[in-house]
Amino acid sequence: MSDVKKIATRDSYGKALAELGASHPEVVVLDADLAGATKTAVFKKAFPERHIDCGIAEGNMMGVAAGLAATGKFPFASSFAMFAAGRAFEQIRNSIGYPKLNVKIGATHAGISVGEDGATHQCNEDIALMRTIPGMVIINPSDDLEARAAVQAAYEHQGPVYMRFGRLAVPVINENEGYKFELGKGIVLREGKDVTIFATGLEVAETLNAAEKLATDGIEAKVVNIHTIKPLDEELVVAAATETGKVVTVEEHSIIGGLGSAICDVLAEKAPTKVMKIGVNDTYGESGPAIELIKKYGLDGESIYGKIKKFYMGL
Structure with a gap:
């Protein structure tokens, strides 16, 4: 499929956030010193006043996101899957999942396709972890079109959502007139x-x-x-x-x-x-x-x- 257009879903995530932010001023994006890698830098450039770099403190970032959600904001908290789902699991469970807050988690660099970063960063356990949190919606898009649709669907859903994005550029397979993204529908x-x-x-x-x-x-x-x-x-x-x-x-x-x-x-x-x-x-x-x-x-x-x-x- 070398002749097929390929786009990394993390890139799709960054662009979708910027598009969402343009029409929804309540959207706030948080990252853990990884804006360039998670592509939240696209949103940061467009709306610097609505981007918060929480530093390498993912648990704290989830707490900040929970607080923002409690005030009526729409926070998207982003980091590598290993740190978003793994390091911050307790904060997601207790501060976001338990009170059913409207926090959206954008987890990039999931799976072995992280590549040279190695085993410590290749999170193959994040879906399992997030599945155990009551009420958590989990989306794992297959391509650019689906990733962008996932961000919109996450925004429209009331409650916590975990989105999984990749570092590797993958073929665009859903670019057809009949495509329709609907949460919970294969x-x-x-x-x-x-x-x-x-x-x-x-x-x-x-x-x-x-x-x-x-x-x-x-x-x-x-x-x-x-x-x-x-x-x-x-x-x-x-x-x-x-x-x-x-x-x-x-x-x-x-x-x-x-x-x-x-x-x-x-x-x-x-x-x-x-x-x-x-x-x-x-x-x-x-x-x-x-x-x-x-x-x-x-x-x-x-x-x-x-x-x-x-x-x-x-x-």
Whole structure:
């Protein structure tokens, strides 16, 4: 897909914030000394009086965001996923989640595609952490268009929202007239009768590539983009699983507690189905070029294709 337009969703986040701020003066953006990396600098340049750099103190940043929300402002608090979800978990849980405050968290640099920054910064656990907070909405957009739509949807939603963005430029796959973003609703990108693949984030594009390869082998895969992991589109999950009888989940996140676990929770209760989870297998990442890491950890289209083919054939 080298000829396809590619944009990092963190860039989309920064631009969407600036656009939102132009029409909504109550929007305030906070960052933890990472405005350049999280792209909140775009908002800072346009509205310096509404941007607050809280320094390398993510827990405090979440407390400031909670206070702003309590006064009627619309704070977007941003940092790397490892620090937003990991370091500030207690403040998010108790100061934002518990009182159901209207704070939006923009977590960038998620997953192993952070690349050379290595294991300490490659957060593969953030979705699992945020899923445990009651009432927290979790959005993991697949491309530029979806990331920008996610920011708007987060603004319109009353309550806390966690948005996950990436550092790596990814293909724009949703640029079509029929595209519609709706919180809690998955999107069927490809029909198929043999196996259903639920994918999220940058893995959606890789999964579409895998589905094309499967088709050449006579395996018709139904591909579903799950941009909202919580609340999950349970109706679509059950219907698709019932239709194909086999399910695969694909995510740039630990196979523990992420999309795969969310899907399995639903199917175990409502439609027991054979499931294979593709993700980071209970291990830390490592330093290296993002594209090479995605291949090494089996999250590229070719690897996904091979795993699903074996799964489908019962090997």
